[in-house]
Amino acid sequence: MTAAHALALVRRADATWNPEAQAELLDSAIRLAREADDPELEYAARMRAVPAAALRFAVGDALTHVAWCVSRHDSENARFPRRLPGTEDLLYLEDWCLRQICLSDAVGPGDLETLIDAHERRLGPGSGDHSVAVLRALHAWACGDLVAATEAVRRALALPGDAMTHCTRCTRDIAAQIFEAAGDHASVVTVCDDYLTDPCTDLDQPASALSRGLFAWHTSGRGDEAESAYRKAAGEAAPRETTPEVLGRLARFALAAGRDDDALAHVEAALPWVFGPSIATHLRLGALRELSAALTGLDLRGLGGRELRAARDPRTSPLLPARTEGWTVSSARPALVREARELAARFDARAGTMFHVEQLERLLAETS
Amino acid sequence: MTTPERFQVDLGGVVDLLGRSLYSSPRVYLRELIQNAADAVGARAEREPGFSGTVRIVPADVGDRVLSVTDDGIGLTAREARELLATVGRTSKRDLLDLPRSDRLGRFGVGLLSAFMIADEVEVRSRSLVDAAPCVWVGRSDGTFTVRELEGPEADQVPVGSTVLVRPRGDDRTLAETPVVLTAAGRFAEHLPVPVRVVLSDGSEEQVTVRAGFLGDVEERLAYGHELVGQAPLAAIPIDVPETGTRGTAYVLPFTPAPGATVAVKAHLGGMLVGTHVDGLLPDWAFFTALAVDSTGLTPTAAREALVDDDALVLTREAIGHTLRGWVEGLAVSDxxxxxxxxxxxxxxxxxxxxxxxxxxxxxxxxxxxxxxxxxxxxxxxxxxxxxxxxxxxxxxxxxxxxxxxxxxxxxxxxxxxxxxxxxxxxxxxxxxxDVIELVDALRPAPPEDAEAAATLARRATAALDDREGVSVDVRLVPEGTLPAIFVQDASMLRAADRRRARDDGDALWARVLDAVEDAERRDGAGSPQARLVLDWSNPTVKALARLQDESVLTRAVGLLLVTALLAGHHPVEGRDRAQLTDALGELVALSVGLAGFGEMRPEDFA
The missing domain is CATH 3.40.50 (Rossmann fold)
Incomplete structure (x- = not known):
């Protein structure tokens, strides 16, 4: 009876489009399946719960379900196959989770290497080569190993995607980030040009990828295209967890173009969206790096006294704590710079490098 | 210089394409023939104001294995037949007949071509309204055709207008026989302004065209809506979009449509049915309405079974949306x-x-x-x-x-x-x-005179639930409480518990990843997940618990209160909870047996 109820909940979740409602149904189904001691049913529910968690960007929940499913699959792969009717491939889901933790400072580099190796073994030869190369590039980048990151991302760009690939266009976004960090502006221009010919349609991905090319296009004498990409990216930035970093970069570009009010507006727009799950520290690092640089630029332009209205309410602007006198550009700047430095140092401490701290300092110096 | 050459088009292939890819069903040939006939009548009415023609269909089982569609419209000369009937891909009829652009003209060529889906040969006998000899055009599925002018007595028998004769192939004969013809003509041509009649085997005629109820008065609209929706609609909202010549009625459904259910959206062009579930006419938020409209300004797709998503359709959709919004707004005052x-x-x-x-x-x-x-x-x-x-x-x-x-x-x-x-x-x-935890914190504590006893009970009860990770016990006054205990936990508690289980079930590497998630959440200030068992001090059972001296009895009693609170709050109940309930019941029975003195069984036997 309990198992039947759990199965009914799984079916209801399949017919539900709202990810929150879906997650609630699947959580209940998982509990009932455990109660009924029915691991196959629990597996089916958890396999469905991963995309539901991913849609909510609940990385912790997705990791919980994937960890459980991968363990079951590894122990009895016939009983717990990679794919069930109505679910994604388990290794496709695992890849999504690994992408998130590759870019987090919370998991040790050694453990991540082992997890990626194990993932590659499960995939087998000839499958998921593109996605594994992307994973290795992200991991190397987060560890500050630019040489390995560049090599891996070039390998990914040269490989066609397959069923395990989330999006080959997004690979260009990642590549642009790595090439930019490496100071290889020509490659940034190439991948961003490629991206423009075949853009992604996923929410704020276009804004992110377009914003990567702004400075490289400008440096290479293609100011009009940079301006056009800026306007397009500003129009397409959607309210998502990855948005603050993009808006911060747009703010820096607006500052460089002398449009201080636009820059301030981008910073204001970014503040309410600096959420993201606790484990996804790269989102916070990216946001802090870009926003602290933008605030530094604004402060030095004499806009230090301008109030950050979006930071009035700490519930909607969690990067800055509540304070009675409110936040201005000049009072928020040191707070964000300090937090950015602390987080960058935490990332670097994992692999014993200075990569992220240096990236941050370079950006702050450029904006000054 | 290279001489441009023409594509070679194989008629058989085109017909096959029509049947398999363009049209949803071969029976649409009848719609196309009726459309051609109605257009011809319309063209004659343009020349002769006040003329009202008729379309008459004789099914194959009535007409010696030949289906005929006859109109008393404008007719064709031999030259026109040659140019129009074998021409595909040109809006020739509009130009030749000089009809107003708002008229929804069929394309004779394509329309006639569809008849080859059921026949190898199609014959058209026609006499033009203009003074010219009547003609016979015969087209074949091999792509050839002949045109012949009629003379003498043969010519005298042909009135003004056209008759299309289709001799269906053996396999397709039923598509041209009375049952299908009546159904298909009634469905497609239901609201054509030109009367369409089907000749029956007894010589009588059945008119399949009727007035469009969705364009009528209030009563007619409501009656039409009842039939369309299957029940009396909550309201019938008139739709009028003059810019695209679209008129009709939106019907507010009297029930909640099931998720994903398709609601009737019936569209007609010049009275000819386009479809019963036509996309693009209703805004996507208007899934509470069904719709029936007729239009002269919207464009059909090639198959004439859907509408082209062009500016006219967008304008019409927005206008319908505006009307529906206005209706909702107006209701607040009017009803x-x-x-x-x-x-x-x-x-x-x-x-x-x-x-x-x-x-x-x-x-x-x-x-x-x-x-x-x-x-x-x-x-x-x-x-x-x-x-x-x-x-x-x-x-x-x-x-x-x-x-x-x-x-x-x-x-x-x-x-x-x-x-x-x-x-x-x-x-x-x-x-x-x-926030449930905040609500618990906001509950009043026990009165001052009982404070010490309540605090002691909370401490002892928390210790009794030591094996329940993260559960603490509070003793409070629950307003209007009907239960001795209430269990609350924040949403993250359930997920944290699930994560712990996944960690315990998985390998060491993934366990470290899940630990990292937990550490990150803790560092992020998300706070430890909390679960509380709230004992209501105003409940006599709880006060009695405070007087219990025996810790083992208290432990069992608190455990039982937890299980009842879990059940009352629809929380998941684990195996140990069920076992606790069963044991308690057994002990109660045993105690009763012991007290009655029948007792080989005593409470301690169940300990």
Whole structure:
């Protein structure tokens, strides 16, 4: 009876489009399946719960379900196959989770290497080569190993995607980030040009990828295209967890173009969206790096006294704590710079490098 | 210089393509023939104001194995037949007949071509309204045709107009026989302005065209809606979009459509049916309505079974959306009771509408009904109180309900949390999201004279639940409490517990990853997940517990209270909880047996 109820909940979740409602149904189904001691049913529910968690960007929940499913699959792969009717491939889901933790400072580099190796073994030869190369590039980048990151991302760009690939266009976004960090502006221009010919349609991905090319296009004498990409990216930035970093970069570009009010507006727009799950520290690092640089630029332009209205309410602007006198550009700047430095140092401490701290300092110096 | 060459088109291949790819069914050949006939009648009426023609169909089983479609329209000369009937891909009829562009003209060539889906040969006998000899055009599926002018007595027998004769192939004969012809003609040509009659085997005629009820008076519209929807609609809203010559009626469904269900959207062009579930006419938020319209300004797709998504369709859709919004807005004044019924039946659609249209939200929101601890309540009544308090998930609502003072909204259903935020952003009310743990903290403690006893009980009970990770016991006064104990936990508690189980079940590497997640959340200040068992000090059982000296009895009693609280709060019950309940029942029976003196079995036997 309990198992039947759990199965009914799984079916209801399949017919539900709202990810929150879906997650609630699947959580209940998982509990009932455990109660009924029915691991196959629990597996089916958890396999469905991963995309539901991913849609909510609940990385912790997705990791919980994937960890459980991968363990079951590894122990009895016939009983717990990679794919069930109505679910994604388990290794496709695992890849999504690994992408998130590759870019987090919370998991040790050694453990991540082992997890990626194990993932590659499960995939087998000839499958998921593109996605594994992307994973290795992200991991190397987060560890500050630019040489390995560049090599891996070039390998990914040269490989066609397959069923395990989330999006080959997004690979260009990642590549642009790595090439930019490496100071290889020509490659940034190439991948961003490629991206423009075949853009992604996923929410704020276009804004992110377009914003990567702004400075490289400008440096290479293609100011009009940079301006056009800026306007397009500003129009397409959607309210998502990855948005603050993009808006911060747009703010820096607006500052460089002398449009201080636009820059301030981008910073204001970014503040309410600096959420993201606790484990996804790269989102916070990216946001802090870009926003602290933008605030530094604004402060030095004499806009230090301008109030950050979006930071009035700490519930909607969690990067800055509540304070009675409110936040201005000049009072928020040191707070964000300090937090950015602390987080960058935490990332670097994992692999014993200075990569992220240096990236941050370079950006702050450029904006000054 | 290279001489341009023409594509070689194989008629057989084109016909096959029509049958397999363009049209949804071969029976649409009849629609095409009727459309051609109706267009010819229309063209004659242009020349002779006041003329009203007829289309007459003789099915193959009535007409010696030949289906005929006869009109008394404008007719064709031999030259016109040669040019028009074998021409595909040119809007030739419009130019040749000089008809106004607003008229929905069939394309003779393509229309006639569709007849080859059921026949190898098609014959057209026609006499033009202009003074010319009648003619016979015979086309074949091999792509050839002949045209011959008639003379003498043979010519005298041909009246003005055209007759198309189709001799169906053996396999397709039923498609040209009375049952299919009556059904298909009735379906496609139901509202054509030209009367269409089918000749029956007894020589009588059945007219398949009727007046379009959705364009009639109120009674007719409602009657049409009843048939379209299957029940009396809640309302019939007239639709008029002069820019695209689109008129009809939108029907408000008297029931909530199932998710994903397709609602009837019946579209006609010049009275000829396009489809019964036509996309693009209704805004996507208007899933509470069915629609029936006729248009002269929308464009059909090549198969004439859908509408081209062009500017005219966008304009029409927006105008229909505007009319529907205006209707909802007007209801608040003209018929508040109907608005209430409408809000109850189509709450989901209205929520979506309100979220997309803040102006309309002011009108709609007060009439929306939300589930609360006081039953279903109108948002307008809650707004009047000044403050609206809600639980964001069904789980939180179940837990918070017994603890909340005043009315608490269950905003765990689709769009309801968004509606709560909308209330706040529109300034309609002060909106508070409740947190179950905060609600517990806000409950009054035991009175001063009992404070020490209550605190001791809380401490002893917490120790009794030592094996329940993260559960602490509070002793409070629960207003209007009916249960001795209530169990509450924040949402992250359940997920943290699940993560611990996944960690225990998985390998060491993934276990470290899950530990890292937990550490990150802790570092991020998310706070430790909390679960509380709240004992109601006003309940006599709880007061009795405080007097218990025997720790083992207290441990069992507290365990039982936890299980009853879990059950009452719809929380998941684990195996050990069920075992505890069963043991307790066994002990109760044993105790009873022992006291009655029958007792080989005593309570300690079950210890």
């Amino acid at each position: 508040p009771m109907l608005l209430r019924v409408f809000a109850a039946v189509h709450g989901l659609a209205l929520r979506r509408l309100a979220l997309a249209d803040p102006e309309l939200a002011h009108v709609v929101i007060p009439h929306l009904v939300v589930p609360t601890t006081a039953g279903d309540v109108r948002l307008g009544d809650l707004i009047a109180e000044g403050t609206v308090r809600y639980a964001a998930t069904v789980d939180e609502f179940r837990q918070a309900g017994p603890l909340a003072r005043g009315v608490l909204v269950n905003a765990g259903h689709t769009y309801d949390e968004a509606m709560m935020r909308l209330l706040a952003s529109l300034g309609l009310a002060r909106v508070e999201r409740v």
